[in-house]
Amino acid sequence: MFDARPQHNDQHREYLRHRTQQFRQQVQRRLDGSLTEEEFRPLRLKNGVYLQLHSYMYRVAIPYGALTPDQLRMLGHVAERWDRGYGHFTTRTNIQFHWHKLVDIPDSMEALNSVGIHSIQTSGNTIRNVNADAFAGAADDELEDPRPWAELIRIWSTDHAEFQFLPRKFKISVSAGKQDRSAVSAYDIGLRIVERDGQRGFQVWVGGGLGRTPYLGQVIRDFLPQADLLPYLEAILSVYNLTGRRDNKWKARIKITVAERGLDVFRADVEAEFAQRRQQFSGLDQEILRDLRARFAPPEFRDAPVQGYEAARAANGAFRSWTDTNLHPHRIPGYASVIVTLKAPGATPGDMSAEQMRLVADLAERLAHGDIRVNHDQNLVLPHVRKADLPELYEALRAVGLATANFGKITDIISCPGMDYCTLATARSIPIAQDIAAHFRARGLEDEIGEMKIRISGCINACGHHHLGHIGILGLDRAGVENYQITLGGDGYETPTLGQRAGAGFPADQVVPAIDRLVDAYLELRESPDERFLDAYRRLGVAPFKAALYPADA
Amino acid sequence: MSKGFTPSPATPGVITANDLRMGHCVWMRDGRWTADPRAAELFEDEAIAELALLDAVSQADLVVGPYLVEAKRGADGRPEPAHFREAFRRSGPTHKHFQQAEAEASHV
Incomplete structure (x- = not known):
């Protein structure tokens, strides 16, 4: 299988071998008492190793969500x-991975290195994993494939000496479609590939982020020529590195820097820095980009008649429903991108078994040009599948519980691990997600409700992106009892909006009834089945939904 | 949560941490560590608890992040968690998929 990414070259392998060897020695020194926990902690975090509630958690980067079959295996x-x-x-x-033992992690790391993946910069105050559209290279509305840019940013940011000790962590996302599918407004830097007067460039967003003080990003540069990307990113990072607050962890993200200093002041500093930085770039980055573009060349698409696909749709209602829900338009006729949701009824959102990983890897190799993506919604995507192969793919996925037809529906819930695993959490998330999904599956309302994004976080750090949910749920500890606040009207994409808190929180056993009342109110109030919950909320405002949530106050 | 907690006969406490090598939760009894939360020592005296916590902190070659946290004395005299976070640390993840997987694994 051809691997498009330069992660597999000898230099990269040597770099990973060296880093893993270094970490192995650090673990050994911690175990033999040469390093204290205070000394060891930042070293393990730099390698993605957290100590959570019940075990060590090992976080592994999947740059821009792209995996080969070998990597997934x-x-x-x-x-x-x-x-x-x-x-x-x-x-x-x-x-x-939520159940690693410290003594095993160097071996696990070495195994991952053998297929070019690692955990470097998955924690710490560095530039983290770069995100991009999961349909990159396939979407029918894409201006160009964002992966070469995302990979260029990954290469530039990995072990970048100047940015190893930023005030706080830093996240970058790249979007290339006419529709934003990468939530650029929610990132420290969001990049949208745009076209102006026939020229390609980036619209650069800065200062987005969720957490305890959520902000949507603002456009700092409406059009940046493509060749200027890295010097401009360096300018932003450099200004943030010097002016970001280090006196208070909760005010150290760039969103606070931009908000406190004002976008215009921040922009002026960035532009001044950019003028200097630009001169330091010799053009090597553009040479690398040309190489990356060649490596990310599209697969050799094959024509195939779609009659079999249409016949299967006509004959099999479950298959038809899955294709209606879990396909995304592909730029090549006769192809589709497939969303493999990890949200089967009763499943834990985002969890995948080893058996399922192996099966999807095999299927990707056989039916999907060996290309697999992880998307922002905790699902997998097979970006290039011939429609003629969809019936076979569907049956194979169905056999291992991976053919749930619910992408974008009320049961396709984003959930952080919450207090079932996370040491920062103030309440559980996963059981709430499971209860909501089970309830609406039992009511058979998924298709009737249509697009609905429910997102759940187990603490104010907002890893479940609850602020961006059409319905957001935030779990808190209220006097020793789990309590859940509901926010309404959030959106992370084309019309970015932070959800607004509806009112007092609910105890855990009242969350499902509350969402149920909300959904019933929406079904009653919507103008037509085409009006999504989010659209109805925007048209009507919070009042009727608040009345549904809190009938005693109405 | 444990910050500022002072054990007393009315609000006893236990000392807990994570095992350094394996990561799992452990509880202190007689200066040693056990994976059985019901075997944890209940501290009702502030001074004794503080000394035990110092001992726990000194065992950095065995555990990570020891802390003193409120517990309840159960009907059988053994410790019970006073807060849901500690209950989850004892029980492991509570969500259905995990429980099912654990149950299936135990039948293998």
């Missing part, structure tokens, strides 16, 4: 050999 192997047989995909398109 290896993730399955790691899950089985050193964890409990499954992994958890996150909204940042990383994978987390």
Whole structure:
């Protein structure tokens, strides 16, 4: 299988071998008492190793969500050999293994390195995993493939000496479609590939971020010529590195820097720095980009008649429903991108077993040009599948519980691990997601409700992106009892909006009834089945939905 | 949560941490560590608890992040968690898929 990414070259392998050897020695020195926990902690975090509620958690980067079959198989192997047989995909398109033992992590790391993947910069105050559209290279509305740019940013940012000790962590997302599918407004830097007067460039967003003080990003440069990307990113990072607050962890993200200093002041500093930085770039980055573009060349698409596909749709209602829900338009006729949702009824959002990983890897190799993506919604995507192959793919996925037809529906819920795993959490998330999904599956309302994004976070750090949910749920500890606040009207994409808190929180056992009342109100109030919950909320405002949530106050 | 907690006969406490090598939760009893939360020592005296916590902190070659946290004395005299976070640390993840997987694994 051809691997498009330069991660597999000898230099990269040597770099990973060296880093893993270094970490192996650090673990050994911690175990023999040469390093204290205070000394060891920042070293393990730099390698993605957290200590959570019940175990060590090992976070592995999946740059821009792209995986080869060999890599997915290896993730399955790691899950089985050193964890409990499954992994958890996150909204940042990383994978987390929740049951690693410290003594095993160097071996696990070495195994991952053998297929070019690693955990460097998955924690710490550095530039983290770069995100991009999961339909990159396939979407019918794409201006150009964003992956070469995302890979260029990954190469530039990995071990970038100047940016290893930023005030706080830093996240970058790249979008290339006419529709934003990468939530650029929610990132420290969001990049949208745009076209102006026939020229390609980037619209640059800065200062987005969720957490305890959520901000949507603002456009700092409406049009940046493509060749200026890296010097401009360096200018932003450099200004942030010097002016970002280091006195208070909760005010150290760039969103606060931009908000406190004002966009215009921040922009002026960035532009001045950019003028200097630009001169330092010799053009090597553009040479690398040309090489990357060649490496990310599209697969050799094959024509195939679609009659079989149409016949299967006509004959099999479940298949038809899956294709109606879980396909995304492809730029090549006769092809589709397939969303493999990890949200089967009763499943844990984002979890995938080793067996499922192996099967999807095999299917991708056989039916999907060997290309697999992880998307922002904790699902997998097979970006290039011939429609003629969809019936076979569907049956194979169905056999291992991966053909749930619910992409974008009320049961396709984003959930952070919450207090079932996370040491920062103030309440559980996963059981709430499971209860909501089970309830609406039982009511058979998924298709009737249509697009509905429910997102759940187990604390104010907002890893479940609850602020961006049409319905957001935030779990808190209220006097020793789990309590859940509901926010309404959030959106992370084309019309970015932070959800507004509806009112007092609900105890855990009242969350499903509250969402149920909300959904019933929406079904009653909508103008037509085409009016999404979000659209109805925007048309009507919060009042009727608040009345549904809190009938005693109405 | 444990910050500022002072054990007393009315609000006893336990000392807990994570095992350095394996990561799992452990509880202190007689200066040693056990994976059985019901075997944890209940501290009702502030001074004794503080000394035990110092001992726990000194065992950095065995555990990570020891802390003193409120517990309840159960009907059988053994410790019970006072807060849901500690209950989840004892029980492991509570969500259905995990519980099912654990149950299936135990039947293999």
